[in-house]
Amino acid sequence: MLLDFHDRLRIAGLRVSLNEWLTLMCGLSKHIGTLDIDQFYSFARLCLVKNEALYDRFDQVFSDYWSGRAQQFDELIAALDKNVPEHWLKQLDYTALNEEQRQQVEALGGWEKLMQTLAKRLEEQNEAHQGGSKWIGTGGTSAFGQGGFNPEGVRIGSGPKRQGRAVKVWEQRRYKDLDGHQEIGARNFKMALRKLRKLARDGRADTLDLPTTIRKTANNAGLLDIHMRAERRNAIKVLLLIDIGGSMDYHAQLSEILFTAARSEFKRLDTYWFHNFVYERVWQDNARRHTVQTPTTELIRTFGRDHRLIIVGDATMSPYEISVAGGSVEHWNEEAGAVWLKRLQQAFPHCVWLNPESADWWHTTPSIRMTRQLMNDRMFPLTVDGLQAAIGCLKTPMTLPVPVQ
Amino acid sequence: MSQISQNEASPSTYITTDELQQAIDAALTLERPLLIKGEPGTGKTELAREVARRLGAPLHAWHIKSTTRAQQGLYEYDAVSRLRDSQLGDQRVADISHYIIRGVLWDAFVSDTRCVVLIDEIDKADIEFPNDLLLELDRMAFDVYETRETISAKLRPLVIITSNNEKELPDAFLRRCFFHYISFPDRATMQRIVESHYPAIKQDLLSSALEVFFDLRDVPGLKKKPSTSEMLDWLKLLIADDLPAEALKADNVRTVLPRMHGALLKNEQDIHLFERLVFLHKQQEKKAR
Numbered sequence: 001m002l003l004d005f006h007d008r009l010r011i012a013g014l015r016v017s018l019n020e021w022l023t024l025m026c027g028l029s030k031h032i033g034t035l036d037i038d039q040f041y042s043f044a045r046l047c048l049v050k051n052e053a054l055y056d057r058f059d060q061v062f063s064d065y066w067s068g069r070a071q072q073f074d075e076l077i078a079a080l081d082k083n084v085p086e087h088w089l090k091q092l093d094y095t096a097l098n099e100e101q102r103q104q105v106e107a108l109g110g111w112e113k114l115m116q117t118l119a120k121r122l123e124e125q126n127e128a129h130q131g132g133s134k135w136i137g138t139g140g141t142s143a144f145g146q147g148g149f150n151p152e153g154v155r156i157g158s159g160p161k162r163q164g165r166a167v168k169v170w171e172q173r174r175y176k177d178l179d180g181h182q183e184i185g186a187r188n189f190k191m192a193l194r195k196l197r198k199l200a201r202d203g204r205a206d207t208l209d210l211p212t213t214i215r216k217t218a219n220n221a222g223l224l225d226i227h228m229r230a231e232r233r234n235a236i237k238v239l240l241l242i243d244i245g246g247s248m249d250y251h252a253q254l255s256e257i258l259f260t261a262a263r264s265e266f267k268r269l270d271t272y273w274f275h276n277f278v279y280e281r282v283w284q285d286n287a288r289r290h291t292v293q294t295p296t297t298e299l300i301r302t303f304g305r306d307h308r309l310i311i312v313g314d315a316t317m318s319p320y321e322i323s324v325a326g327g328s329v330e331h332w333n334e335e336a337g338a339v340w341l342k343r344l345q346q347a348f349p350h351c352v353w354l355n356p357e358s359a360d361w362w363h364t365t366p367s368i369r370m371t372r373q374l375m376n377d378r379m380f381p382l383t384v385d386g387l388q389a390a391i392g393c394l395k396t397p398m399t400l401p402v403p404v405q
Numbered sequence: 406m407s408q409i410s411q412n413e414a415s416p417s418t419y420i421t422t423d424e425l426q427q428a429i430d431a432a433l434t435l436e437r438p439l440l441i442k443g444e445p446g447t448g449k450t451e452l453a454r455e456v457a458r459r460l461g462a463p464l465h466a467w468h469i470k471s472t473t474r475a476q477q478g479l480y481e482y483d484a485v486s487r488l489r490d491s492q493l494g495d496q497r498v499a500d501i502s503h504y505i506i507r508g509v510l511w512d513a514f515v516s517d518t519r520c521v522v523l524i525d526e527i528d529k530a531d532i533e534f535p536n537d538l539l540l541e542l543d544r545m546a547f548d549v550y551e552t553r554e555t556i557s558a559k560l561r562p563l564v565i566i567t568s569n570n571e572k573e574l575p576d577a578f579l580r581r582c583f584f585h586y587i588s589f590p591d592r593a594t595m596q597r598i599v600e601s602h603y604p605a606i607k608q609d610l611l612s613s614a615l616e617v618f619f620d621l622r623d624v625p626g627l628k629k630k631p632s633t634s635e636m637l638d639w640l641k642l643l644i645a646d647d648l649p650a651e652a653l654k655a656d657n658v659r660t661v662l663p664r665m666h667g668a669l670l671k672n673e674q675d676i677h678l679f680e681r682l683v684f685l686h687k688q689q690e691k692k693a694r
Contacts, residue, residue, distance in 0.1 A: 017580050023435060032431045042424040046431055050579035052442060052586035191572060194532075214484055222491055 002076070005065050009048065012061045016048050023047050028077075037066065037073045189261035192387040196266075196308065196394060197234050205229050237268040239303055239348065243313030244273045244286060251356035254382055255312055258354070262310075272299065276317045277337035278344060279328055296340055300347040308394050309344060309351035312382065315371040316357060322370050341374055349397035351375075352390040356382040418601045419448065419455040420594060428585040429456055429563075438542050438564035440579070443587030446632030449567040452587075453523035456565065463516060465562070466523040467509035469530045475537030478508040478524075479547050479556075501551050510541060514558040522564045528572040535578040543581060590633060592619060602637055609650035614640060621669060626678060631669040639668035 009016050024047040028034055033043025041062060049058045066073070205228040216225040240262055242255055262269055272282040272294065281293040320327035322337045345351055353371065355362070359381040362368045372379045378393055380386040421429075432439035441449045457464035467478055483504045490498040497503045513522045527535060541547045542564060546557030566582065568574065590598060592615060599611060618639075622630050631639075670676050 015576075019580055023437070027431055027435055030434055032434055033427065038423075039427060042427055043431060046428050046583045046585060050440070050576075050582070050584040055586065191532075210484060214488070217488065224488070224492060 005061075008061050008065055009058070012057055014049065014054055014057060014061070020048050034077045040073065040077075189258055189384065189387060190265050192384055192391055193261055193265045195388065195391045196236050196238075207231050234265075234267060236266060237303070237307045238262065238266045238270070239299070239307045239309045240269060240271045241278060241282065241309070241311045241313075242271065242273050243276060243311075245275050247314055247316045248356075251314060251382070254356045258312060258382065258387075270303065274313075275330055276313070276328070277315075277321050278311070278340050279331075279333045279337055280335070280340065296344070300343060303348070305348065307348050307350075309348035310390070310394075311344075311351065311353045312356070313353070314355055314357045315353070315368045315379075316365050317367050319366050319370055322367060322374070338370075338374055341371075345375075345398055349399075350394050351378065351398055352393050353379040354382045354386065354390055355379055359386070417455065417459070418598075419451060420590075420598045420601055421452075421455075422594070425452070425585060425587065428583060432565075432583050433563055435583075436561045436563075438566055438582045440566045440568060440574075440582040440584045441587060442568050442570055442584070444589055444630070444632050445569060446634035447587045447589060448633060449587060450523065450525050453521055453525075453565040453567075456563065457521040460519070460521065460563075462518060462563075463520045464523060465509045465513040465516075465520055466525060468525045469527055469534070471529055471531070473530045473534070475534055475541075476508075478510045478538070479541065480508050480511050480549060481506045482551050505549065505551060510547070511556055513562045514545065514556050516562070517559065519560040520562045522562045524564065524566045526569055527566050528568045528570060528574065532572060532575075535574050539578060539581065589622075595619075595633070595636070598633060599637070599640060603640060603644060606640065606644060607650065610643065610648065611640075613650045614643060618669070621679070624679060624682060627670075627675050628672045629670075629675065635669050635671075642668055 006016060006021055024044060027043060027047065028040075033039045033041075044062070045055065045058055049055060207229060209227040209229040212227040212229070213225065216227055217223065219225075240259070242259065244255075248255065259271065263271075272284055273286055273289070274282045278296060280296050282296055282299065283289040283293045285292055317329070318327070321329060322341075325334060325336045326332050327336065353375045355368065357365075357368065362372065362379075368379075376398055378390075378398060380390040380393070428439060431437075441452060443449055453466070454464060482501075483506055487498055487501070487504045510522065513520050544557070545561050546555060548555050595615060595618075596611065599606065599615075614636075618631065618636050621627075666676070666679075670679060
């Protein structure tokens, strides 16, 4: 019966492993989380869900699975203790009642009568009760109470140990806010960028190389022979080109986060800015962008092929700005933007384009489609997942189909 | 039924939810490590101390830094001392076990009573750190290569691991743990927490302080929302100054910020943001009149 629950969890994208499932079963057989369905809920979540971002999804599956069959839970737990015949378990799937039980309910006069009797007994009873077969309480066979054996019984309230609220915990969806693929922060970006690390020892030898020192000392008949070596540093070099102004204003905050993350993560980072598309000039200082500019050819000359090129831009513009000479909105460009992009790609084959625009809308904008084609599909959304994919892509160089002069 | 409530003779200031209680019971019964996440200041580290206290078990705390390596929790071989001793001709140098320094897990494993191990802020360490501990936490045993012995746990300790979510933990590691997320306490729970810490607090002061506190948490765009520990610090200040409840009411506040706000808001930008919001709010009220 519970295997169906397992399947549903997996379908919902919760990667429940066999090991975790067996832990849950092992716990149930030791009577953990068997007191009532609230306990079962929290124990199952404890075993199966390992990220609070997935709590909401678990709540949904749980609620979907148990809605309308919460009563069956008690039977399931009772079944754990006894070796029940197979057909009884099977039957649970179809109906909660067998003929005899149905007759018992009928004997009380049907559903409405059941509710009336309940109200009456609630009035009569004025103390806590457990066990027995008439009064409302836990663990009995009366139709009223919880944790009992009457399948169509009415479940009543809760002691201090239970979570019996009107709305079930999993139905409140308390963890809705935690579910998010767009959880973005400088820290997450840093973690993604860190994958681009290439640790190398270069520079001054300033830390003690203990293994070599020990080995050399041993070779030296026990006389100290100290060896030093350089510290391991991140040797990756990154060239960051960021689109600024115009439609990028909407994404300013996102670009800022990426910029902050990149600056603290890479010691060798050079950042230049451009507007809409890369042409013959870029600049480093936005305040003096019209006076102090750097020719793109200088970038290509200055930085080696081992630099990783990351272009950040929404690529949202008129297609002419990419494909036609003189198409730029700001100045007269002698050569088309596409030519300059190809030159950059040739100079820095390890390159990607990060697009802050949501990937769902890329196909609707012609200039994004064009840029993506020019980048050989090496365009990724500026999300944590996208950045991770981009970093993976940066490890291999891009192959250029047509050489450009 | 609940194992950790057995030893509840001494008064406690730590309030657990049923879910958390069950998580600890499950971790004790099934002998799995328990991974605790939650907002900073919701008492993750405090939990381990409290569990140890209630079980009457010794606590072995291992606080993780960015430079911590997994090996340090097991043992370290102090090669430099041995080198120095060998230069000085010390007799100790002949026995390598003199230079093995025990780590937290070693101490916990050889303990005669069941103990609680706290691995605090595991996400601070390198990305590979949890993977290096997989086998040790699974088998509760490890080898000492220098002396060729195996240290295995006499009684499997209860391992409580806390994380602040700064790094994703590897899947293989997560699969071996129980996971519990301490959600932020609701108003009623918060009241219980405060009352357990300051039993003598005046009810009117508490309720107006709670009001200010939860309002403050609702302010959109705060970089660091005040949490339980900040609330407790703030109340300590309020009680120390013996402020009446009226001092916290919005009408009587001469400055825009609640009294002693330094305990609640710890970020300059947050204070500015809060001031601006209060200012806007007052202007709207004026217009409405």
